[in-house]
Amino acid sequence: MNRSIVKIGVLLMVACGLGFLNGCGEVHADVKPQKDRHAAPDFALKDSTGKTLKLSDYRGKVVLLNFWATWCEPCQVEIPWFIEFEKTFKDRDFSVIGVSMDDDGWDSVKPFIAQQKINYPVVVANDDVSRKYGSIESLPTTFILDRSGRIAAMHIGLVSKSVYRNDIEHLIDKERGIEIIPATENRGGSAFELARLLRAGGLRAE
Amino acid sequence: MSWLACFAPAVFGQSNLLSVAPPAKLAAKAGTTVTETLNVQLKPGYHCNSDKPSDEYLIPLKLTWSASPMEVNEVVYPKAELEKYSFSKDPLSVYTGDFQIVTKFKVPASAPAGATVISGKIHYQACNDRMCFKPATAEVALPVEITK
Numbered sequence: 001m002n003r004s005i006v007k008i009g010v011l012l013m014v015a016c017g018l019g020f021l022n023g024c025g026e027v028h029a030d031v032k033p034q035k036d037r038h039a040a041p042d043f044a045l046k047d048s049t050g051k052t053l054k055l056s057d058y059r060g061k062v063v064l065l066n067f068w069a070t071w072c073e074p075c076q077v078e079i080p081w082f083i084e085f086e087k088t089f090k091d092r093d094f095s096v097i098g099v100s101m102d103d104d105g106w107d108s109v110k111p112f113i114a115q116q117k118i119n120y121p122v123v124v125a126n127d128d129v130s131r132k133y134g135s136i137e138s139l140p141t142t143f144i145l146d147r148s149g150r151i152a153a154m155h156i157g158l159v160s161k162s163v164y165r166n167d168i169e170h171l172i173d174k175e176r177g178i179e180i181i182p183a184t185e186n187r188g189g190s191a192f193e194l195a196r197l198l199r200a201g202g203l204r205a206e
Numbered sequence: 207m208s209w210l211a212c213f214a215p216a217v218f219g220q221s222n223l224l225s226v227a228p229p230a231k232l233a234a235k236a237g238t239t240v241t242e243t244l245n246v247q248l249k250p251g252y253h254c255n256s257d258k259p260s261d262e263y264l265i266p267l268k269l270t271w272s273a274s275p276m277e278v279n280e281v282v283y284p285k286a287e288l289e290k291y292s293f294s295k296d297p298l299s300v301y302t303g304d305f306q307i308v309t310k311f312k313v314p315a316s317a318p319a320g321a322t323v324i325s326g327k328i329h330y331q332a333c334n335d336r337m338c339f340k341p342a343t344a345e346v347a348l349p350v351e352i353t354k
């Protein structure tokens with residue numbers, strides 16, 4: 001009995017090492033079934049050009065909502081991927097939105113956007129947005145929203161580019177033509193609901 | 207969500223990654239210079255930027271002291287480690303594990319004799335090999351006995 005458990009453990013470790021099991025070494029949420037998805041909390045913030053960006057205006061599009069900061073090195077790895085996704089998928093009802101968590105706001109963020117040649121809209125989070133999304137303390141934290149503005153997947157920390165790509169392609173291609181749920185019928189959206197989603201996803205608070 | 211997620215680290219509420227051992231009372235004779243060494247510990251598996259980070263966007267570790275009868279002459283930070291992480295192209299200038307920060311205080315001749323407590327703050331920004339955490343502050347209270 002004990003030997004069997006050890007063997008299974010060793011096999012899992014080898015599989016993880018070889019990358020056979022998606023999610024090894026990653027905090028990773030697969031695309032959830034539609035019935036289990038909750039609305040992403042809405043917000044309206046100015047982007048780097050001064051234009052108001054309202055998340056709910058993106059209904060009808062798959063959205064990669066990335067919480068990041070200029071001081072976050074792992075975030076800097078992902079940003080070129082998101083620039084590429086924006087180019088590749090923008091004509092397929094997809095958009096990236098960056099939400100900076102920099103305390104000094106545009107002073108740091110605007111030069112960074114220019115330096116990195118970020119091609120998607122970026123806003124700076126305020127306390128309200130941070131609270132609505134469960135007081136995000138770990139970066140990067142990225143939500144993948146379906147066309148109805150619901151959270152289909154969430155990734156905390158650096159995950160592989162293919163994880164994002166798989167989620168995006170799944171939502172763009174496999175859920176094409178699925179009826180978009182009007183905002184009034186969309187459940188949840190509160191920090192409480194989001195916390196429940198996080199718990200349901202197997203993540204725990206320390 | 208894969209069951210393998212049960213192996214995932216806790217990711218919310220990552221406060222107190224850095225702690226400072228409560229310092230012993232510092233004896234400070236007026237008209238001299240005294241040195242205080244703070245013993246700092248970062249949780250295993252985490253790193254924080256050194257006082258001179260590798261990138262202009264990174265947030266340095268910084269110790270500050272509140273106003274007191276003693277004057278801060280100099281804060282001496284430990285030598286940084288250059289560590290390579292999976293997410294960084296180049297090695298980063300960081301601190302890990304246990305390290306010490308030394309403060310040299312000047313005790314003015316006019317400093318009033320007696321006991322006092324000086325407040326210090328270590329501002330830092332920590333990461334592990336996959337994610338970073340919001341900048342945080344660790345507070346320290348240094349008991350001081352000033353004598354003439």
